[in-house]
Amino acid sequence: MADLYALDLAFDLVETTPDAVVAELRRQLAPEGLLGTRGPAWRVGGMLVGDFGPDDRGGWALTARQEIHAEQLPDLEDLLLLLAPHVRPPGPVGRIRHYEHESPDLLVLREGRVVQLALDPR
Numbered sequence: 001m002a003d004l005y006a007l008d009l010a011f012d013l014v015e016t017t018p019d020a021v022v023a024e025l026r027r028q029l030a031p032e033g034l035l036g037t038r039g040p041a042w043r044v045g046g047m048l049v050g051d052f053g054p055d056d057r058g059g060w061a062l063t064a065r066q067e068i069h070a071e072q073l074p075d076l077e078d079l080l081l082l083l084a085p086h087v088r089p090p091g092p093v094g095r096i097r098h099y100e101h102e103s104p105d106l107l108v109l110r111e112g113r114v115v116q117l118a119l120d121p122r
Contacts, residue, residue: 002099003070006044009035009094009107015058017086022060024082025052034075035064042067043099059088067099077114084109 013022028034035050050064068076080093087093090109096116097104103120 002043004043004099005068005070005073006041006046006097006099006104007064007066007068007076007094008096008104009062009064011062011083011093012055012057012088013060013062013083013086014088015060017060021082021086024079025060025062028079029064034068034072034079035066037066044097080107080109080114081112084112084114 013025028036029050029052030036031038037048038050039048040046041048044067046065048066050062050066052060052062052064055061083093084090087109092106092108094107095104096107101120103118105119106117108115108117
């Protein structure tokens with residue numbers, strides 16, 4: 001059994017997000033980055049995408065759908081914790097679903113941590 005997850009992220013960053021944080025997010029969206037795969041998903045269905053750019057309020061907007069392995073979960077947490085102080089507004093930033101489950105868990109930034117909230121008790 002593969003330990004793959006469907007990851008969906010969608011949130012905005014404030015206009016005061018430091019250049020170094022923006023650069024790290026851009027690096028993660030590059031082909032070798034955590035959010036850099038493009039094209040058909042292998043196990044979770046649909047397409048893998050990642051887009052990042054200026055929003056209409058002077059900040060930044062991120063939307064990404066990726067297929068990640070369990071070994072990448074700590075890297076995902078590190079990235080979200082780096083971005084957390086700059087997310088507008090704080091709260092849910094995405095969802096994650098093991099490829100064999102039908103219901104995702106919400107990813108929420110809460111008190112300096114990434115919290116995974118189950119939407120469906122298993």
